[in-house]
Amino acid sequence: xxxxxxxxxxxxxxxxxxxxxxxxxxxxxxxxxxxxxxxxxxxxxxxxxxxxxxxxxxxxxxxxxxxxxxxxxxxxxxxxxxxxxxxxxxxxxxxxxxxxxxxxxxxxxxxxxxxxxxxxxxxxxxxxxxxxxxxxxxxxxxxxxxxxxxxxxxxxxxxxxxxxxxxxxxxxxxxxxxxxxxxxxxxxxxxxxxxxxxxxxxxxxxxxxxxxxxxxxxxxxxxxxxxxxxxxxxxxxxxxxxxxxxxxxxxxxxxxxxxxxxxxxxxxxxxxxxxxxxxxxxxxxxxxxxxxxxxxxxxxxxxxxxxxxxxxxxxxxxxxxxxxxxxxxxxxxxxxxxxxxxxxxxxxxxxxxxxxxxxxxxxxxxxxxxxxxxxxxxxxxxxxxxxxxxxxxxxxxxxxxxxxxxxxxxxxxxxxxxxxxxxxxxxxxxxxxxxxxxxxxxxxxxxxxxxxxxxxxxxxxxxxxxxxxxxxxxxxxxxxxxxxxxxxxxxxxxxxxxxxxxxxxxxxxxxxxxxxxxxxxxxxxxxxxxxxxxxxxxxxxxxxxxxxxxxxxxxxxxxxxxxxxxxxxxxxxxxxxxxxxxxxxxxxxxxxxxxxxxxxxxxxxxxxxxxxxxxxxxxxxxxxxxxxxxxxxxxxxxxxxxxxxxxxxxxxxxxxxxxxxxxxxxxxxxxxxxxxxxxxxxxxxx
DNA sequence: GAGCACTGC
Numbered sequence: 001x002x003x004x005x006x007x008x009x010x011x012x013x014x015x016x017x018x019x020x021x022x023x024x025x026x027x028x029x030x031x032x033x034x035x036x037x038x039x040x041x042x043x044x045x046x047x048x049x050x051x052x053x054x055x056x057x058x059x060x061x062x063x064x065x066x067x068x069x070x071x072x073x074x075x076x077x078x079x080x081x082x083x084x085x086x087x088x089x090x091x092x093x094x095x096x097x098x099x100x101x102x103x104x105x106x107x108x109x110x111x112x113x114x115x116x117x118x119x120x121x122x123x124x125x126x127x128x129x130x131x132x133x134x135x136x137x138x139x140x141x142x143x144x145x146x147x148x149x150x151x152x153x154x155x156x157x158x159x160x161x162x163x164x165x166x167x168x169x170x171x172x173x174x175x176x177x178x179x180x181x182x183x184x185x186x187x188x189x190x191x192x193x194x195x196x197x198x199x200x201x202x203x204x205x206x207x208x209x210x211x212x213x214x215x216x217x218x219x220x221x222x223x224x225x226x227x228x229x230x231x232x233x234x235x236x237x238x239x240x241x242x243x244x245x246x247x248x249x250x251x252x253x254x255x256x257x258x259x260x261x262x263x264x265x266x267x268x269x270x271x272x273x274x275x276x277x278x279x280x281x282x283x284x285x286x287x288x289x290x291x292x293x294x295x296x297x298x299x300x301x302x303x304x305x306x307x308x309x310x311x312x313x314x315x316x317x318x319x320x321x322x323x324x325x326x327x328x329x330x331x332x333x334x335x336x337x338x339x340x341x342x343x344x345x346x347x348x349x350x351x352x353x354x355x356x357x358x359x360x361x362x363x364x365x366x367x368x369x370x371x372x373x374x375x376x377x378x379x380x381x382x383x384x385x386x387x388x389x390x391x392x393x394x395x396x397x398x399x400x401x402x403x404x405x406x407x408x409x410x411x412x413x414x415x416x417x418x419x420x421x422x423x424x425x426x427x428x429x430x431x432x433x434x435x436x437x438x439x440x441x442x443x444x445x446x447x448x449x450x451x452x453x454x455x456x457x458x459x460x461x462x463x464x465x466x467x468x469x470x471x472x473x474x475x476x477x478x479x480x481x482x483x484x485x486x487x488x489x490x491x492x493x494x495x496x497x498x499x500x501x502x503x504x505x506x507x508x509x510x511x512x513x514x515x516x517x518x519x520x521x522x523x524x525x526x527x528x529x530x531x532x533x534x535x536x537x538x539x540x541x542x543x544x545x546x547x548x549x550x551x552x553x554x555x556x557x558x559x560x561x562x563x564x565x566x567x568x569x570x571x572x573x574x575x576x577x578x579x580x581x582x583x584x585x586x587x588x589x590x591x592x593x594x595x596x597x598x599x600x601x602x603x604x605x606x607x608x609x610x611x612x613x614x615x616x617x618x619x620x621x622x623x624x625x626x627x628x629x630x631x632x633x634x635x636x637x638x639x640x641x642x643x644x645x646x647x648x649x650x651x652x653x654x655x656x657x658x659x660x661x662x663x664x665x666x667x668x669x670x671x672x673x674x675x676x677x678x679x680x681x682x683x684x685x686x
Numbered sequence: 687g688a689g690c691a692c693t694g695c
Binding site (some may be wrong): 101102103129130131146147148149151152173175176177271272273274303304305329330331333334335350351352353364366408416420472473474504505568571624626627628632633647649650653 | 692
């Protein structure tokens with residue numbers, strides 16, 4: 001099982017780790033309590049960014065848009081807002097904003113900066129994320145917030161007038177909200193040139209960003225500032241020949257590292273849970289043959305499906321004389337940072353969501369990573385000392401990788417973002433300046449859906465209900481259902497169902513014997529009408545019995561997910577109150593409730609077929625019920641259902657079903673369909 | 687009888 005790697009040494013293309021990408025914002029480590037301000041100061045001055053302070057402040061003074069390129073640990077996320085504060089950018093009640101794509105990053109960075117500034121968190125330095133606003137309207141000068149929250153703020157204050165400077169961080173990740181904000185901020189700067197925009201990215205795509213912001217009539221509109229970083233060298237090794245089974249290969253390579261290489265932990269990148277479990281099985285089978293002198297191995301899995309406690313296990317310090325092998329999904333590429341990794345094994349693939357606007361189906365596809373992504377993965381080996389990255393593909397395969405993963409905006413349904421842009425007055429979507437435009441077909445699909453659901457009128461402008469729905473933080477169909485609950489007098493229940501369909505994986509069914517017990521627990525919530533009412537039952541039982549963690553674990557429910565549903569329900573309730581929607585109960589009248597569901601899901605109707613599958617009303621597509629549905633083994637009496645979502649896996653699957661009467665589809669759908677684009681449900685009803 | 691990368695409002 002000898003390793004056959006070609007080692008190009010540090011001069012190979014993979015060693016260009018100055019491109020390694022990741023935010024210092026992800027490192028969750030606040031300064032220890034009681035540290036003196038003086039030592040905080042000297043720590044700040046030692047950061048690589050410190051010597052660029054004058055240049056940065058000069059650029060912010062002179063240019064409108066500053067594109068900052070800097071890598072891990074250079075301090076841009078924590079220091080740049082402080083430099084601006086110290087230079088007076090937050091005078092006269094102005095606020096300096098810094099956005100993050102993730103909630104944990106926003107909170108942890110704010111905590112650290114509050115400490116450095118000597119502020120109580122939420123006072124001079126604060127953060128705003130969904131469900132949590134730790135900031136003061138009067139006193140906060142530096143505000144860290146998720147990019148989604150800043151986007152939402154544009155709906156209320158389109159010029160973002162309270163900010164003097166806005167830093168959009170982690171731009172290389174290209175989240176939908178980051179992209180939308182970049183387009184909007186370019187527009188805002190035309191109306192408010194005093195606003196300073198700092199665009200921070202860890203990859204060298206700075207020139208395309210510069211082109212995006214550069215203005216032909218003002219040479220001083222945008223500039224690039226490059227920061228040096230502190231990255232330890234990472235040697236990169238490739239396979240001589242491609243492997244047909246990278247999971248097995250990953251196990252072999254990790255095993256050989258343990259036998260041949262000096263101490264240091266190993267991080268293996270695979271694409272999903274199944275692969276991770278297979279790799280760990282292979283390794284644990286090999287453990288019996290581990291030589292006496294070799295370090296013991298601590299085998300750990302890391303993926304988003306694990307509970308918080310299980311995820312935290314990867315941070316445990318291994319016993320002396322043993323090393324960690326962490327087998328992870330992409331979660332370790334940007335979201336979770338583990339120190340002490342000296343060896344990275346990269347399979348070269350990643351699972352990404354793709355969206356097909358023609359079929360409106362989304363699916364998860366396993367695709368080769370990008371140069372940016374594999375560079376990022378390699379960089380995980382050089383955080384605390386020099387390291388090695390073993391790529392389970394050839395060097396020529398690396399060279400043929402795309403430079404970056406396509407931005408999310410090209411891979412998702414754009415219905416909700418387009419409704420929100422319309423609400424912001426962006427009426428002509430073709431004229432909106434996208435950093436990367438979504439596919440035309442995606443835009444057309446979204447517009448068609450918005451017209452069909454009455455959110456946009458025939459003139460292309462928002463209707464009154466469209467205006468209100470654009471403010472609600474749920475997808476359009478679910479919002480529509482909330483609004484229609486007034487007619488069906490079931491606001492209480494619809495509110496709960498809306499929250500429960502928004503969260504995912506409510507039921508926890510482990511493998512094996514325990515799974516059978518969990519399955520029995522889950523059945524206690526079953527409503528014969530279908531999954532929406534089953535979710536309603538689960539929620540009501542959860543709140544009735546105190547909403548505790550121990551109750552959840554005894555009833556096959558995820559406490560984390562249920563708590564999130566409670567928060568979302570509370571937030572949606574505020575919107576309902578604002579729009580004067582009554583919170584009545586249907587008093588157990590499930591028929592009314594199901595009719596109301598149809599008002600949201602009328603485009604997702606399906607008819608039962610004799611072989612147990614369904615045919616979609618739109619498009620006549622063969623649909624398979626997801627096995628977690630209570631209607632998985634049972635024919636609905638009426639033969640008709642609506643469903644929450646449909647996804648392409650090996651087959652086309654539908655999830656969260658409820659039995660309905662077919663004429664309800666006509667009652668709700670037909671009216672709206674005929675107003676919008678003609679799309680007859682015709683023959684199926686003949 | 688199946689299986690799920692990761693965020694975010």
